[in-house]
Amino acid sequence: MRSGRKYHRGRYWIQQRDAAFTRAGESCEVTGEPLFFALGSGLAVKEVWKRACHHILAERWVRSFVKGADVHILENLVTVTPNLHSRLTHAENKLFRADWIGYRSALNQLGFPLEMLDRAMRAICASAKK
Numbered sequence: 001m002r003s004g005r006k007y008h009r010g011r012y013w014i015q016q017r018d019a020a021f022t023r024a025g026e027s028c029e030v031t032g033e034p035l036f037f038a039l040g041s042g043l044a045v046k047e048v049w050k051r052a053c054h055h056i057l058a059e060r061w062v063r064s065f066v067k068g069a070d071v072h073i074l075e076n077l078v079t080v081t082p083n084l085h086s087r088l089t090h091a092e093n094k095l096f097r098a099d100w101i102g103y104r105s106a107l108n109q110l111g112f113p114l115e116m117l118d119r120a121m122r123a124i125c126a127s128a129k130k
Contacts, residue, residue, distance in 0.1 A: 016072040017053040024079035052085035056120040058092045068128045075123035
C-alpha cells in the first residue's frame with residue numbers, strides 16, 4: 001500500500017486501470033504523447049511502457065464527499081504520462097482546499113479537457129445514486 005493511503009486497492013482497481021490503459025492505446029489521453037517506447041536495437045529491443053492511470057476526481061476527495069460512489073468508475077480514470085500525472089496530482093491540492101474553480105483552472109492550464117472533468121463528476125454522482 002502506498003504511503004498515506006488508508007484503504008487498499010484490490011482487483012477491481014486493477015481491472016478498471018487496465019481497461020483505461022486499453023482505451024488509451026499507445027498515447028496519452030490528454031496530450032497525445034506516446035506512452036510506449038522501444039529501447040535498444042536489433043534483437044536486444046526492450047519494450048517499455050511509461051504511463052499512469054489518474055483519477056480525474058481524486059480518490060480521497062470522492063470517498064469523503066460523494067459517499068457510496070464508485071471512485072474507480074472508468075469515466076473518472078484517464079491514462080497519462082508520468083510527468084503529466086505528477087502535475088495533475090499537484091493540482092488536486094486545490095480540490096482539498098475546496099477550490100473547485102482553482103482546480104478547473106489548473107486542469108485547463110495543463111491542457112486537460114474540462115469535458116472529461118464534467119463527465120467524471122456526472123458518472124460519479126450517478127454511481128452514488130445506485
